[in-house]
Amino acid sequence: MPNLSNRGLQMPPSPIRKLVPYAEAASAKGIRIHHLNIGQPDIGTVPGFMERIRAFNAPVLEYSHSAGMESYRRSYAASMQGRGIDIDFHQIMITTGGSEALLFAMLSCLDRGDEVLIPEPFYANYNGFALIAGVQVVPVPTRIEDGFALPPLAEWESLISARTKAVLICHPSNPTGVMYSLTELRQLSELVRRHNLFLFSDEVYRMFAYDGAIHHSVLELPELAGHAVVVESVSKVYSACGARIGALMSRNADLMAVALKYGQARLSPPTLEQLGAEAALAAPPSYFEEVRSAYEQRRNLVVSALHYEQRRNLVVSALQSMPGVVCPHPGGAFYCMVSLPVDDADDFCRWMLESFSYKGCTVMLAPGSGFYARPESGRHQARIAYVLETDRLSEAMDALSEGLFQYPGRRI
Numbered sequence: 001m002p003n004l005s006n007r008g009l010q011m012p013p014s015p016i017r018k019l020v021p022y023a024e025a026a027s028a029k030g031i032r033i034h035h036l037n038i039g040q041p042d043i044g045t046v047p048g049f050m051e052r053i054r055a056f057n058a059p060v061l062e063y064s065h066s067a068g069m070e071s072y073r074r075s076y077a078a079s080m081q082g083r084g085i086d087i088d089f090h091q092i093m094i095t096t097g098g099s100e101a102l103l104f105a106m107l108s109c110l111d112r113g114d115e116v117l118i119p120e121p122f123y124a125n126y127n128g129f130a131l132i133a134g135v136q137v138v139p140v141p142t143r144i145e146d147g148f149a150l151p152p153l154a155e156w157e158s159l160i161s162a163r164t165k166a167v168l169i170c171h172p173s174n175p176t177g178v179m180y181s182l183t184e185l186r187q188l189s190e191l192v193r194r195h196n197l198f199l200f201s202d203e204v205y206r207m208f209a210y211d212g213a214i215h216h217s218v219l220e221l222p223e224l225a226g227h228a229v230v231v232e233s234v235s236k237v238y239s240a241c242g243a244r245i246g247a248l249m250s251r252n253a254d255l256m257a258v259a260l261k262y263g264q265a266r267l268s269p270p271t272l273e274q275l276g277a278e279a280a281l282a283a284p285p286s287y288f289e290e291v292r293s294a295y296e297q298r299r300n301l302v303v304s305a306l307h308y309e310q311r312r313n314l315v316v317s318a319l320q321s322m323p324g325v326v327c328p329h330p331g332g333a334f335y336c337m338v339s340l341p342v343d344d345a346d347d348f349c350r351w352m353l354e355s356f357s358y359k360g361c362t363v364m365l366a367p368g369s370g371f372y373a374r375p376e377s378g379r380h381q382a383r384i385a386y387v388l389e390t391d392r393l394s395e396a397m398d399a400l401s402e403g404l405f406q407y408p409g410r411r412i
């Protein structure tokens with residue numbers, strides 16, 4: 001048998017899905033699993049999306065333009081202008097999910113061996129995209145104690161080398177929920193301009209900003225025209241993950257021309273879903289307000305359950321802290337990265353599926369190790385995706401609390 005590629009063999013498996021066999025075994029035993037491990041929203045897809053696809057009646061399902069349908073790109077640009085961002089439809093390329101946009105961004109801007117700085121912990125698939133592109137990820141550590149805030153510029157500066165070519169940020173962040181202010185974006189803008197770097201900004205969670213905060217795109221900074229590359233997606237914003245529609249946006253015309261060549265090689269993004277996504281642009285603000293408020297409620301439930309959990313099996317009437325758990329207050333997206341009082345979060349997450357149930361159910365979390373370049377750094381952490389409606393989320397938090405109480409590798 002011929003050898004497989006080294007690249008393929010080195011490709012990291014998804015940390016979010018690696019516990020699936022244990023979850024399947026638990027389900028087979030009749031245990032109900034609350035899936036807090038994956039960012040698959042349960043919210044209905046935005047009104048208008050499915051209707052537009054159902055109305056499709058052309059005789060042939062054709063390829064679209066490699067950069068996406070012009071009408072969709074024009075409507076997209078108009079909606080960006082409605083958000084106060086001056087962008088032309090030529091500066092928008094429709095991709096097969098935000099995932100493809102991230103890959104095209106790396107392949108268009110970085111050569112093999114070039115380095116990209118990424119605040120850590122970060123979305124696990126960045127490791128995979130970097131490996132495909134032959135790019136080296138240089139993590140910029142952030143601290144749970146500081147709520148994973150953007151590190152001071154001096155720390156970034158100390159990690160810049162002759163091979164550094166780009167900075168990649170994700171805000172609101174998966175996995176930490178951290179949001180960056182306009183002031184912080186301006187600091188990054190200065191950094192990337194001083195060192196002549198690209199600034200990739202993954203804004204797929206842009207609609208999910210809580211506590212009245214406003215999400216700012218790096219496209220709001222005109223001085224970044226040659227540097228900024230923004231990635232958006234319909235997956236989370238319109239609750240349409242299966243559509244596989246995203247967007248790559250930049251005011252750098254040379255970059256867009258190079259990205260288009262990758263687009264031409266894969267021919268086109270999905271046709272029907274572009275129609276749906278174009279219709280979704282007309283969704284009323286009330287849709288987003290309702291969705292945001294549903295997630296904010298869930299966020300509050302999770303954060304307060306982690307901080308204050310009433311333990312029914314102890315005869316205590318007052319609310320108590322869930323001991324040993326550190327959970328910063330996530331400002332956006334629908335995740336929180338928490339530190340758990342366990343010897344090893346990978347083992348704990350597996351144990352929850354293999355050896356534990358509470359009232360017939362258990363919880364599946366994403367172990368923190370997969371969100372770090374050095375897995376050891378996330379050894380005591382796990383990511384919780386609050387993508388269930390509140391009753392189920394409450395049950396899940398009860399089971400998590402009980403699991404932490406019973407886990408043999410508990411640290412306190």
Ligand SMILES: Cc1ncc(COP(=O)(O)O)c(C=O)c1O
Nearest residue numbers: 097098099123174204233235246
């Ligand atoms: C931070 C982040 N970026 C990009 C993506 C890719 O999204 P999609 O390819 O579904 O648009 C995801 C998906 O979960 C994500 O969490």
